[in-house]
Amino acid sequence: MAVTMSKIYRYVVRVDKGFAPNPYNQFCTLACCKPKIRKGASPGDWVVGFANSSRGNSRLIYAMQVGEVMPLNEYFEDKRFRGRIDNIYYENNGELKQKKNKFHDEKDYETDVGGKNVLIAKDGMWWYFGNKAPDLIVEICNDDAKAKYSRVEAIDRLLFNGRNYMVNGLLGDEIGILYSYLMNNWPDGGKIGEPFDAPIHPKCG
Incomplete structure (x- = not known):
């Protein structure tokens, strides 16, 4: 798989409620939290979210290749995304307003x-x-003894357990190894599990 020029953003999904990311209704979106990733990513880039340390930081919560990058207000207006739980920002008199919702409040606005x-x-x-x-x-x-050590090294480079995110420090083979594993086991992609956490107010990490 060619990944030339693609960036790979990695971070820890500290709270997983199906809100950020939102994997429901045939789409996977990141509309809230992680502002630097959302501001910096382009179509073709990858976003990879790992579990927090209490669940095991080498566990993969989600991975996605970015297909579209859309301003918040356009997302709110797009018919494909109406009613999604993360679609909470709309424009009024040139200013983004927050729609009342169960996940984020005024403290999360900025x-x-x-x-x-x-x-x-x-x-x-x-x-x-x-x-x-x-x-x-x-x-x-552990699925291929001959490639074990090179894969361990590649996955170690891919993993991230810091507070913000990481986009550098890779050699180029990491996403190819991950992509092959995902396609071999779940060729259609999509939503495979349910969110770890109960639907209470999330705090972005």
């Missing part, structure tokens, strides 16, 4: 609006695992 955009996964190029998150070290690195 973070959400600061990201400017919504990332929409490319059709067939997203995998959301949630509570069925596979452990990449176990699953990828």
Whole structure:
């Protein structure tokens, strides 16, 4: 798989409620939280979210290749995305307003609006695992003894357990290894598991 010029954003999904990311209704979107990722990513880039340390940081919550990058207000107006739980920002007199919702409130406004955009996964190029998150070290690195060490090194480079996100530090083979594993096991992609956490107010990490 060619990944030339693609960026790979990695971060920890500290709270997984099906809101950010939102894997429902045949789409995977990142519309809130992670403003620097949403502001910086372009179509063709990858976003990879890992579980928090209490669940095992080498477990994969989701991975998606960005298909569209859409301003928040355009997302709100797009008929494809009406009614989605993360579609909460609309324009009024030139200013973005927050729609009343169960997930974010005024304390989250600056973070959400600061990201400017919504990332929409490319059709067939997203995998959301949630509570069925596979452990990449176990699953990828142990299925081929001959390639074990090179895969361990590649996955170690891909993993991230910091507070914000990471986009550098890769050699180029990491997403290809991950993509092959995902396609071999879930060729159609999509929503595979359910969110880890109960639907209460999330705090973005």
